[in-house]
Amino acid sequence: MRKPDNPGRINSSGCAAFNATAKLRKGLWSPEEDEKLVNYMIRNGQGCWSDVARNAGLQRCGKSCRLRWINYLRPDLKRGAFSPQEEDLIIHLHSLLGNRWSQIAARLPGRTDNEIKNFWNSTIKKRLKNISSSPNTSDSSMDQPRDGINGRLRSNQEHNMMGVYMNPSSSSSALSSSTWQLPNMALNPMNLDPILPILDQQPTGIVGSYFDVQPCNAQGGIFGGGNIDFEGQFLVPPLESVNNEPSGKMGNLVEKSTADVMNNMNSIINYNQCNNNNNNNNVNNKLSENNVRIEGLCWEGDELRMAMGEWDLEELMKDVSSFPFLDFSSRMTSHWT
């Protein structure tokens, strides 16, 4: 926390528009200031933040008001500790999005980017660091995702394409497990995620893409195949910004069947790199037989690229051979028989 500055102190931050004419407060907000801001927002709603600060009678810059409202006073904020499900989701999303806290926060209703950022830096990062501090994972930097087996730092491209830090124990607190491994990724439409209710809050009512991940075995054989135990889960609700974009610009959002999801994913990862077509067919057939359906948001080609924030998938796919965990087919068959 910061000590409230003298009210007379000239603001030297980014609130340039006010500096010349007003002496602005900095530091912690008093209850009176909070009350003024809340009352104003309730009465007038959000407008230009400079006007909010002025009209609410606050000696604060608009930027400060905005932050206070967004991070603390907003009525729809969820308070209290992060649930294990939220932890899981944050970790999964961070593995995909990196430090795009606002993007992550957009998928966690009631949580702010600041809150998630703090939570990550103080709690999750530390736990991951502890996990990675085994003899084989001595590198201390946790800003990059790492291979849970040998501690090798992965490139951002690898990072973006994989779900890292997957939790083998499913919905329990993700990082409480000492057996964290990189996932072998596989689709599992059968296993509904306890996080799913979060998605009900998506404005369109469309449920987001849902993929499951397969934890690697405890012996470190992440690419070893073998029996599949679908436990770890992986969920990426859609970006609201994507939802709101007109079709044609950001891509259409389409509800698709599980088989379609499979096909999309296969095309996305340039499935030609994977050899076992029989297994792939086997999986798709199995999905079709069971008439299983994922209420999924899917993006194809450019659509997916846009949805993933302009990442160059072709670039990402260049090294697809270095992502054996993306080979769904060779690890799924035993589960479906």
Place this chain on the structure above:
DNA sequence: AAACACCGCAACCGCTTGGAG
């Protein structure tokens, strides 16, 4: 009980982006 170390988190800072004129 006091001193110290560590941690969590509210708030700040500086930069980028996008819209308006």
Place this chain on the structure above:
DNA sequence: TCTCCAAGCGGTTGCGGTGTT
């Protein structure tokens, strides 16, 4: 095209609380 400004974002700071010695 350029400038200005508001909004948004991610990184950083530093205080108060808590745990440890």
